[in-house]
Amino acid sequence: MRLHTDRTYELQLEKLRSSVLEMGGLVEDQIAQAMRALTMRDRDLAQATIARDHMVNRLDVEIDDLALKLLALHQPAARDLRLITTALKVTTDLERIGDLAEHIAERAQELAVELPIKPTIDLPRMADLARGMLHRSLDAFVREDEKLALAVCSADDTIDQLHEQLFCDLISFMADDPRTVSRAMRLLFVSKYLERVGDHATNIAEMVIFMVKGRSIRHLDRPPRDL
Template sequence: MSARKSYQEQLEELQQEVLKMGTLVEQTIFNAVKSLKERNEELAQQIVDGDDFIDEYQIKIEDFCVKLLALQQPMASDLRVISTAMKIAVDLERMADHAVDIAKVTLRLAGQPLIKPLIDVPRMAEIAQKMIRESLEAYVHHDISRVEALIGYDHEVDALYNQVFRELLTFMMEDPRTIRQATQLLFVARYLERVADHATNLGEAIYYMVTGERKDLNC
């Protein structure tokens, strides 16, 4: 019985680790867009340098999961908690990669004035961050009502992406000198759109963890 309890404590610890990684990734995305908006190359470089730490975090969580699976014969619901932790860590790591992609754009555009103030891109980032936070809350509290809210946020991000895309295309067509920078900003918008997709993946994984059923949030 006490071994069982220690197992429960380990499951709890696993979830805390996922939460910590998620909070770190959310902050990294915020900082990536901040570095671009404020043309802060030092901050961008910190994000690039910090990526190894996030990669290691993912591996740490995966090893933890494999250890838990090996030590115990988990029940079905615990199995879902463990396999979901593995999946969440993969999606979080991919989101952090996109933050690095954005930070690299900051570094690439160093010294160039922006062709326009960034407004929709930071809004996309804000919503994507909110999606990560909601997912983490849903994860910790096993609360699927929060998962369903992700669909609406994802649509907002998609709409902003389309808006940014059209706007940048117009810039490029009107003034070919903006093309080089505009394509970089186009990629940034795309990365954020992907981050939001990854957040809906989190939602799907958490829905499965809680209910044992599959739900498609990419609709």
């Protein structure tokens, strides 16, 4: 790829790209910390995670500002235009993931003061999968790798299945012992949050495919086999 004749423009596009990555890395870490707080029953860590969400929000606003400035001042075209519109949409998904991490931390705080009811083994596995999807979708973004992005879209089914299974497990748990309902419900929420993280990572991956190929694969029943 050749460089822009206008170096300022080139630098600003680079700044946009690195800001999206920075935001993505931060959000990934937020999920990890929130899950750690949940499994370790660490209220302080949960609180620290909640407090850090404002950094995600700040990046969201900054990236929006930069994208608007680029659109207004440089009349971007073709792949530059697709990069900027992708950044605008991707940050919305990242910001939502940040909120979900915050919610997980809130549930962690609530659960930490109650007795544990069930080894939360499936939730860390779901979290790993969701974080892995997010990580790979961001990798695909920075490397402009549409194949990697497509693989992320296909991985979403596994998380959905895990969520479904966890849902059944927790339902029977509650049926067996109604005293666990409030705790089981909170775990069920966490499962739903992680399932949503997978959805947002899929959205990001779909936008990456648009950015690279100029083709939208969103709102299909199944991701296409290849591009």
